[in-house]
Amino acid sequence: MSPALTIARRELAGYFATPVAYVFIVIFLVLAGALTFTLGNFFARGQADLIPFFTFVPWLFLFLVPALTMRLWAEERRLGTIELLLTLPLAQWQAVLGKFLAAWAFCGIALALTFPLWITVNLLGDPDNGVILAGYVGCLLVAGAFLAIGAAVSALTKNQVIAFVLAVAICFVFTVAGTPVVTEFLSDRMPVLAEMARAISVSDRFGGFTRGVVSARDIVFFGSFMAFFLFVNAVILDHRKAD
């Protein structure tokens, strides 16, 4: 475990040593704020909750998280540091986990910096802070799921543009799978697939969290989702280390 944490620490410091971190956080906060107050009708709704904010978070992560992960392994390959990293005395899964944890912690920091929204809603009304906390937990789990996908894709290719586009596409599939458009289309034609689409949908599970429902089933879903893609990451890495 310890080497994974050492790697996570180095990676996280690496984000803040380059403009990547600041650009990501500023864009995320600006977009989240703008969408919440314009499209989300934060004021006009007249309700003391953060639903308008939470609705947009998965869609923001859909584009921002792959931007974060596209360089995860591609950069190590470009610099040749992958050779250094993987000849240090650590198991490969520790390197995979360390990188993932750093990116996840970074997303956590970006989410935490949306705290002015929480303060605003508490000043204006009397929201259920338990529901809001559940919503944030949901956001963090969605970020983790997308990060795991993006990291695995990044191990697949040296080209960062390909890594970005592929990761967005895969995350998009898991996001829209549970939306009414898709499930209704499928249930008319292939009801079996509609069930499956709902079962693998990230947004469907996320919806529960925003309503304040934290179920063990959803936690297990996100946990195994991340574990699966981290495992895929390690397998891909093992097969395509050198090229």
Next chain:
Amino acid sequence: MAALIEIERLTKRFGGFTAVDDVSFTVDRGEVLGFLGPNGAGKSTTMRMLAGFMPPTAGTARICGADVVEDPVAAKRNLGFLPEGAPTYPEMTVAGFLGFTARIRGFRGTEASDRVAHAMRLTQLEGVRLQPIETLSKGFKRRVGLAQALLHDPPVLVLDEPTDGLDPNQKHEVRELIRRMAPEKAIVISTHILEEVDAVCTRAIIIARGRVVVDAAPSVLEGEGKSLEEVFRELTLGTAQRKAA
């Protein structure tokens, strides 16, 4: 006691191309093996397999008795490896980077900082300890890579072109360093600088098109009144020409 480095019938194929073909050798404590060959002969590929980065297609490599495929973490613990081109994380400072490798290798607290200080002293990096690596010259970067390989005082050192990009004074320093460490370690260095073999190596292996063509002491190679360069050209060009003819 078994040799510190044991390579047995190591082979690496990329598709139909055989980069390393049935290479076997051992290196004992106190030996400095010069690994010679033209570009693309399979030097780096052999070293990558020995360092546990690339899985071999066939054959085995062991470091201090630990198989690099079966027991990679144990093998890597006893290894100091300088990869080709001495890659490092450019945004980190010298001290930060060495501290990172020290922590990965399990050193904590004062032991970690002592190790880092000692490695920087050996490679003369104290003057730049707080500079980001990307701001350093090529020679300094190479020495950062070297410091990382020496940090944990490993019994086995595998250095891919350790003096590439260094000026003559720095080359001299690195060779002195290798010579000083030689009695307690098994060292493999790859190079295409032939005078380096005379300067530091107790033994030389010449590899061409993935195969070992010579394995002898440098003095034996030169014994027949030829310089090392003539022997090298004869062996590596000779095979290529024979193939062309």
